[in-house]
Amino acid sequence: MPYRFWVALLAPALALAQAAPPSTETRLANLETAVKSAQSAGDNAWMLVSAALVLMMTGPGLALFYGGLVRRKNVLSTMMHSFALMAVVSVVWAIAGYSLAFGEGNAFIGDLRYLFLNGVGGAPNADYAATIPQQTFMIYQLMFAIITPALISGAYAERMKFSAMLLFTVLWLLIVYLPLAHMIWGKGGLLNAFSGGKIPCFDFAGGTVVHISSGVSALVCALYLGKRRGYMTEPMKPHSLVISVIGACLLWVGWFGFNAGSALAASALATSAFVATHFATAAAALAWMAAEWMKNGKASMLGGISGAVAGLVAITPASGFVTPFPAMLIGLAAGVLCFLMVTAVKSKFGYDDTLDAFGVHGAGGTLGALLTGIFATNAVNDGLKDSAGKVMPLGMIDGNSGQILNQAIGVAISWALAIVGTLIILKICDVVFGVRASAEQELEGLDVSMHGEEGYNLES
Amino acid sequence: MKKIEAIIQPHKLEDVKEALKAIGIDGMTITEVRGHGRQKGHKEVYRGMEYQVDLLPKVKVEMVVPDGRANEVIHTLVTSARTGKIGDGKVFVYEVAEAIRIRNDDRGEGAL
Numbered sequence: 001m002p003y004r005f006w007v008a009l010l011a012p013a014l015a016l017a018q019a020a021p022p023s024t025e026t027r028l029a030n031l032e033t034a035v036k037s038a039q040s041a042g043d044n045a046w047m048l049v050s051a052a053l054v055l056m057m058t059g060p061g062l063a064l065f066y067g068g069l070v071r072r073k074n075v076l077s078t079m080m081h082s083f084a085l086m087a088v089v090s091v092v093w094a095i096a097g098y099s100l101a102f103g104e105g106n107a108f109i110g111d112l113r114y115l116f117l118n119g120v121g122g123a124p125n126a127d128y129a130a131t132i133p134q135q136t137f138m139i140y141q142l143m144f145a146i147i148t149p150a151l152i153s154g155a156y157a158e159r160m161k162f163s164a165m166l167l168f169t170v171l172w173l174l175i176v177y178l179p180l181a182h183m184i185w186g187k188g189g190l191l192n193a194f195s196g197g198k199i200p201c202f203d204f205a206g207g208t209v210v211h212i213s214s215g216v217s218a219l220v221c222a223l224y225l226g227k228r229r230g231y232m233t234e235p236m237k238p239h240s241l242v243i244s245v246i247g248a249c250l251l252w253v254g255w256f257g258f259n260a261g262s263a264l265a266a267s268a269l270a271t272s273a274f275v276a277t278h279f280a281t282a283a284a285a286l287a288w289m290a291a292e293w294m295k296n297g298k299a300s301m302l303g304g305i306s307g308a309v310a311g312l313v314a315i316t317p318a319s320g321f322v323t324p325f326p327a328m329l330i331g332l333a334a335g336v337l338c339f340l341m342v343t344a345v346k347s348k349f350g351y352d353d354t355l356d357a358f359g360v361h362g363a364g365g366t367l368g369a370l371l372t373g374i375f376a377t378n379a380v381n382d383g384l385k386d387s388a389g390k391v392m393p394l395g396m397i398d399g400n401s402g403q404i405l406n407q408a409i410g411v412a413i414s415w416a417l418a419i420v421g422t423l424i425i426l427k428i429c430d431v432v433f434g435v436r437a438s439a440e441q442e443l444e445g446l447d448v449s450m451h452g453e454e455g456y457n458l459e460s
Numbered sequence: 461m462k463k464i465e466a467i468i469q470p471h472k473l474e475d476v477k478e479a480l481k482a483i484g485i486d487g488m489t490i491t492e493v494r495g496h497g498r499q500k501g502h503k504e505v506y507r508g509m510e511y512q513v514d515l516l517p518k519v520k521v522e523m524v525v526p527d528g529r530a531n532e533v534i535h536t537l538v539t540s541a542r543t544g545k546i547g548d549g550k551v552f553v554y555e556v557a558e559a560i561r562i563r564n565d566d567r568g569e570g571a572l
Contacts, residue, residue, distance in 0.1 A: 235511055236509075237504070237506055237511060238506055292505070296505050298505070300505065300506075302506055302507060303507075306507060342507045342508060343507060343508025344508070346508070347508060356507060
């Protein structure tokens, strides 16, 4: 063998032998960096999966759930409500939505520091989530902004013009959703318990921001638009409960990203929220089925999935604050309350909330937000600390009975903003486009009249 | 030639087909239809909204047979479609003026 070959082969080994061993400080620093990056990798992986799960709740989850509940002639237009928002809200969010919700701003609305996602990159934003890229936080929160206005579509399905619906959604995001999201979750928000809010309100994953806002706005839409032609005189049975069941089950699964993901880390808190979410949902599905079994003599598939969604809604604000059995109680109460809302209250008052967006999301969200004030405990969530760093009591079971009042104020502000904001927006849309489809369009079905296509071309 | 039109319970279709096949009748047209006679429908409840469903799913079987075989076919059909309960359906028999096989223009009973 030539001499140069042996030198080349041995050089790295010789160099290693000559280098001094790294100091303890260097090795500790390297270790810290490695631990941090490992945690960041774990958290980021979970948060990206959660973001995808929450998007799956809208499409296909909600699109299938709502699509199956309408008549055959409106299946596509109803699915389009969910799907179009996946596109529309994303664009609004990138331009200004994220900034108005999560820019520091004032107590009511964010500022424009993140306009066009300026400065939203790989570095974490420690105000919200210190271990994941801010871009992950941004895209995760976007998925909430998509599903929230999509939930409202349950109230105006089968009779709203597509053009008006698009304008409605953009304005609704700007006027109702973004201010509310900022007040509850944004830095310095009026109701943000974890960021020095004046009225500390607990809303882990969106009982107020998502469900009260959408559910109450849905009621306003139902009242403003009026009843569908033939409501209570013509049959309006769900055209395919089969696809509704698929959609509802996708919602149940996706909701783990919604609630457990709201821990913003792959932490024990995420697990706790996951567990609470699951048990509340199971209890609510059982409660609804039991209630209708007693009333009608039969437990129905539609009742089962409606109950599950009611439970998912009600546990949303509480999910990161409660232990499994209080979670079940919340689910149980939600199943019974929402059942009464859609069977007794709706028919008593006669409003046509087509797919019960108010009865399930408005009522369930309100119930969940209030019960969070009772069952929230620092045994689950130790995030709230006083100036000395001592963990504070959360709900009534921690001895902080005043929290119920804080929750009630948060609920009242959400209701008020949803009612006033939605009314103004509907007026604007009515002037610009007219909100309601014409009688002919409604009779023909919105699939053909709005979109020029049909959901089922079985002869082709 | 006679046209035999039977409206039967959907779940009896297989029995009827088998019975007709056993006596050598294998040409028929079937349609899924909805209707009711004296049979009452049932109640369905969707989130508290009650519907009385009285147009129930039925199957309509149509066939044209030579005059000489009509009684035998009707008897077979009726006995194989019967459950003895309300809702079993009806059979209607019509005179047929002409039958034409499109493939080769055969006419009359030869076209069946």
